[in-house]
Amino acid sequence: MLGLGLIAGGVWSGQNLNPLPIDASTNAPIYDELFKVLFTIGIILFVGMLGLVVFSLIKFRRRPGDSGDGIALEGNLPLEILWTAVPAVVVLFVGLYSYDIYERMGGMQPLSHGGHNEKSIEVEQKIWGGIGSKETSFTNSSDKTISPLPVEVTAMQFAFLFHYPKGDIISGELHVPSGQPVTMKMISKDVIHAFWVPEFRLKQDVIPGQTTILNFTPTKPGRYPIICAELCGPYHGGMRSTVVVEDPDSYEAWFKQNAKEEETPLQS
Amino acid sequence: MTIVSSTPNNQEPKSLQPKGWLKYFSFSLDHKVIGIQYLVCGFLFYLIGGALASAIRIELTSPVSDFMPRDIYNQVLTLHGTIMIFLWIVPVVNGAFGNYLIPFYVGARDMAFPRLNAVAFWLIPPAGLMLISSYFITGAAESGWTAYPPLSITTPAAGQIIWILSVLLLGGSSIFGGINFIATILKLRRPNLKLMQLPMYCWAMLGTSILVVLSTPVLAGTLILLSFDIVAHTGFFNPTLGGNVIVYQHLFWFYSHPAVYIMVLPAFGLVSEVLPVHCRKPLFGYTTMVYSIMAIVVLGLVVWAHHMFTSGTPPWMRLFFTIATSFIAVPTGIKFFNWVATLWGGKISLNSAVLFSCGFIINFVLGGITGVALAQVPFDIHVHDTYFVVAHFHYIVYGGSVFVIFSSIYHWYPKFTGRMLDETLGRIHFVITFIGFNLCFAPQHWLGLNGMPRRVAEYDPQFAFVNQLSSVGALLMAISTLPFLWNVISSAFKGPKAGDNPWEALTPEWLTSSPPPVENWDGEAPLVVEPYGYGKKEDQQHSEVTDQSNDFEKTMQKK
Ligand code: HEM
Ligand SMILES: [Cu+2]
Ligand SMILES: [Cu+2]
Numbered sequence: 001m002l003g004l005g006l007i008a009g010g011v012w013s014g015q016n017l018n019p020l021p022i023d024a025s026t027n028a029p030i031y032d033e034l035f036k037v038l039f040t041i042g043i044i045l046f047v048g049m050l051g052l053v054v055f056s057l058i059k060f061r062r063r064p065g066d067s068g069d070g071i072a073l074e075g076n077l078p079l080e081i082l083w084t085a086v087p088a089v090v091v092l093f094v095g096l097y098s099y100d101i102y103e104r105m106g107g108m109q110p111l112s113h114g115g116h117n118e119k120s121i122e123v124e125q126k127i128w129g130g131i132g133s134k135e136t137s138f139t140n141s142s143d144k145t146i147s148p149l150p151v152e153v154t155a156m157q158f159a160f161l162f163h164y165p166k167g168d169i170i171s172g173e174l175h176v177p178s179g180q181p182v183t184m185k186m187i188s189k190d191v192i193h194a195f196w197v198p199e200f201r202l203k204q205d206v207i208p209g210q211t212t213i214l215n216f217t218p219t220k221p222g223r224y225p226i227i228c229a230e231l232c233g234p235y236h237g238g239m240r241s242t243v244v245v246e247d248p249d250s251y252e253a254w255f256k257q258n259a260k261e262e263e264t265p266l267q268s
Numbered sequence: 269m270t271i272v273s274s275t276p277n278n279q280e281p282k283s284l285q286p287k288g289w290l291k292y293f294s295f296s297l298d299h300k301v302i303g304i305q306y307l308v309c310g311f312l313f314y315l316i317g318g319a320l321a322s323a324i325r326i327e328l329t330s331p332v333s334d335f336m337p338r339d340i341y342n343q344v345l346t347l348h349g350t351i352m353i354f355l356w357i358v359p360v361v362n363g364a365f366g367n368y369l370i371p372f373y374v375g376a377r378d379m380a381f382p383r384l385n386a387v388a389f390w391l392i393p394p395a396g397l398m399l400i401s402s403y404f405i406t407g408a409a410e411s412g413w414t415a416y417p418p419l420s421i422t423t424p425a426a427g428q429i430i431w432i433l434s435v436l437l438l439g440g441s442s443i444f445g446g447i448n449f450i451a452t453i454l455k456l457r458r459p460n461l462k463l464m465q466l467p468m469y470c471w472a473m474l475g476t477s478i479l480v481v482l483s484t485p486v487l488a489g490t491l492i493l494l495s496f497d498i499v500a501h502t503g504f505f506n507p508t509l510g511g512n513v514i515v516y517q518h519l520f521w522f523y524s525h526p527a528v529y530i531m532v533l534p535a536f537g538l539v540s541e542v543l544p545v546h547c548r549k550p551l552f553g554y555t556t557m558v559y560s561i562m563a564i565v566v567l568g569l570v571v572w573a574h575h576m577f578t579s580g581t582p583p584w585m586r587l588f589f590t591i592a593t594s595f596i597a598v599p600t601g602i603k604f605f606n607w608v609a610t611l612w613g614g615k616i617s618l619n620s621a622v623l624f625s626c627g628f629i630i631n632f633v634l635g636g637i638t639g640v641a642l643a644q645v646p647f648d649i650h651v652h653d654t655y656f657v658v659a660h661f662h663y664i665v666y667g668g669s670v671f672v673i674f675s676s677i678y679h680w681y682p683k684f685t686g687r688m689l690d691e692t693l694g695r696i697h698f699v700i701t702f703i704g705f706n707l708c709f710a711p712q713h714w715l716g717l718n719g720m721p722r723r724v725a726e727y728d729p730q731f732a733f734v735n736q737l738s739s740v741g742a743l744l745m746a747i748s749t750l751p752f753l754w755n756v757i758s759s760a761f762k763g764p765k766a767g768d769n770p771w772e773a774l775t776p777e778w779l780t781s782s783p784p785p786v787e788n789w790d791g792e793a794p795l796v797v798e799p800y801g802y803g804k805k806e807d808q809q810h811s812e813v814t815d816q817s818n819d820f821e822k823t824m825q826k827k
Contacts (some may be wrong), residue, residue, distance in 0.1 A: 019714050045633065049608070057626060060616050070802065072801075072802065080605075088595075095590060102645055207507075208507040209512065231723040237721075
């Protein structure tokens with residue numbers, strides 16, 4: 001009875017309490033799904049243990065004048081097997097489930113960036129960040145699929161710079177059209193930084209000496225903070241930028257205004 | 269037999285050593301004196317680390333950086349983390365309680381290598397003073413307690429080098445301690461005492477010491493390479509010279525994840541000693557407890573890269589470390605269920621020791637839950653290096669280890685000093701600490717999820733209120749130290765006499781006077797084969813002791 005109530009309460013709070021910021025990339029709703037499950041399991045476990053401890057302290061407290069010992073119970077094999085097996089199953093479930101989430105986010109796909117192996121990224125392929133090979137270039141193949149928008153990110157103490165190879169734009173803000181996959185090649189000029197957009201639920205370190213790659217597809221127009229999440233020096237807390245997700249028309253306008261050469265922004 | 273009855277340090281008559289309180293300032297070889305030295309020294313550093321934490325929390329009451337300059341903030345942050353880990357938790361849960369208790373538990377009169385033991389302790393004060401004085405002389409290190417290159421190579425070198433030297437000294441101290449514990453537990457056990465009859469803290473210390481001995485040298489090597497990069501401009505980790513910064517992270521976390529267990533496994537052991545005594549019940553599931561400690565040791569060595577999920581680790585590695593880390597939850601969970609089962613059906617005295625132990629269980633469960641969540645790569649990618657992580661590890665290391673240290677002080681103070689602590693002050697201490705701690709760190713989960721990174725001196729204005737809440741919690745935590753300090757200091761002089769065994773405990777350290785004589789027991793060491801035999805018939809216990817050897821009867825009856 002109590003247990004059922006606990007589980008119901010856990011499920012309810014998992015569904016209804018959402019402490020996360022808005023979800024503005026294709027990754028984010030998948031993330032939030034995982035979060036809900038973990039939150040539910042966590043609440044049930046925590047409240048359950050809290051209840052057990054508080055209950056035991058009250059129920060089994062020493063009454064005044066009683067100087068005897070408790071029951072000489074040294075263990076109970078079935079019980080111990082139970083609380084080895086149940087957590088093992090829960091953990092296994094969580095692990096498999098998060099593997100599934102990971103795969104749906106595109107984590108298991110081999111990293112490719114643009115046209116290195118003449119393979120462009122499809123919309124559904126939400127390939128994640130990681131260390132890319134340095135020789136990857138931005139020349140895109142002429143595949144039928146929507147080819148991702150390539151951006152080169154340079155992180156330095158204490159700013160991000162965004163370079164759009166198409167149009168040769170250099171910007172301090174990241175402008176991306178909503179619904180368009182973006183593939184970023186990130187390098188650092190000095191120390192380790194990290195590129196984090198909480199609304200995208202994505203983070204990737206920017207590592208000196210090693211190019212990292214981060215791919216995402218923004219979904220909701222808006223201005224979101226880009227935050228450096230790796231201690232990089234005194235002004236680390238001030239190392240911020242903004243990602244502007246806009247509908248394709250305003251993106252096009254922004255692009256036209258800033259492009260060095262005449263070029264269409266999205267097709268290659 | 270000879271090993272046990274001969275005093276390891278009998279070449280040097282104890283009478284030559286200073287008497288009274290002066291002995292605590294001497295190069296004493298007595299494991300009890302060294303234990304207290306570790307404890308008091310650690311606590312002094314804790315006060316300094318706490319003052320630094322207060323400075324951090326004051327800075328963070330407003331979104332702008334206005335309380336101290338930004339580079340000073342990073343120095344304060346680095347000192348805080350380093351002091352709390354290397355000068356407070358590690359020396360106290362291992363060195364202090366380990367030295368005091370382990371020889372009692374194995375029935376020895378001292379540690380296996382008393383001189384090495386004293387050296388291990390006396391490395392700590394100079395290392396700590398060096399670290400702290402660097403702040404005043406050259407400016408302290410400012411790359412965080414993780415000292416990731418290339419930041420640690422490009423920030424001012426003097427402070428960073430002093431940081432490396434003092435961490436090396438502290439690591440050395442830790443290794444000496446670890447070797448000593450392993451030798452003592454395995455080799456100095458009195459005859460007829462089997463491994464599976466040892467109190468749980470011995471197992472915890474055996475596991476911890478294995479971790480210390482295996483992983484600390486890796487940290488030492490890494491830091492030495494880092495110092496070459498800094499002073500000799502070698503290129504191990506310096507990308508401009510072809511070095512690899514990720515390699516440093518692997519090496520660093522190969523030590524520093526086990527370091528987390530070096531901070532909590534002994535705490536697990538201490539709780540296992542405290543709870544049965546005050547619940548008047550045997551420790552539930554002794555054997556599974558032992559196996560789960562060993563499982564944690566093994567798994568603890570293969571999970572380090574969960575700190576590097578955003579560093580660009582390849583997918584297979586991300587998955588491997590997710591699974592390995594998640595599975596640590598199983599042996600850890602077993603321990604928690606067993607402690608709750610120990611409470612169940614007991615006759616629990618709700619004293620300060622029990623309150624802090626139960627506070628530990630509650631806090632640590634929450635820290636463990638967020639830990640399993642963080643182990644999931646897709647989850648961690650969002651919250652890594654944010655305040656969510658700050659909340660998580662403070663639930664582990666403060667809600668876990670520090671609560672246990674307090675619990676243990678309340679439990680063993682009568683043994684250390686022969687006097688009782690004041691219960692009322694103890695409970696006040698618990699209530700303020702528990703509220704303050706949760707107020708300080710629970711809201712930080714929300715901060716991290718919503719976009720506040722860690723190690724920042726300034727943040728977005730919408731986070732101001734929650735940060736102020738957190739700072740109020742920190743203030744409560746600072747205040748909670750006062751009743752504690754007053755309690756331990758005043759009780760040392762005018763606390764009621766404790767008697768030998770005020771808790772009527774069964775473990776060997778209580779079967780002697782309080783404080784114990786230099787040789788631990790006047791007669792031969794008692795053989796305690798059932799350290800948790802509460803609730804069994806009194807005479808039955810007795811006969812087990814007397815069965816083994818009649819010599820001990822005398823000692824037992826004196827209690
Ligand atoms: C007295 C109460 C404490 C308070 C109020 C407190 C507060 C803080 C704060 C505000 C930070 C900065 C977080 C960041 O920006 O990344 C921090 C970092 C840290 N704290 Fe504590 N802390 C306390 C106790 C402890 C204890 C007992 C430990 C024991 C190990 C500890 C270990 C750390 C570590 C390892 C860091 C990370 C330092 C770094 O980033 O280099 N803290 N703490
Ligand atoms: Cu930064
Ligand atoms: Cu770890």
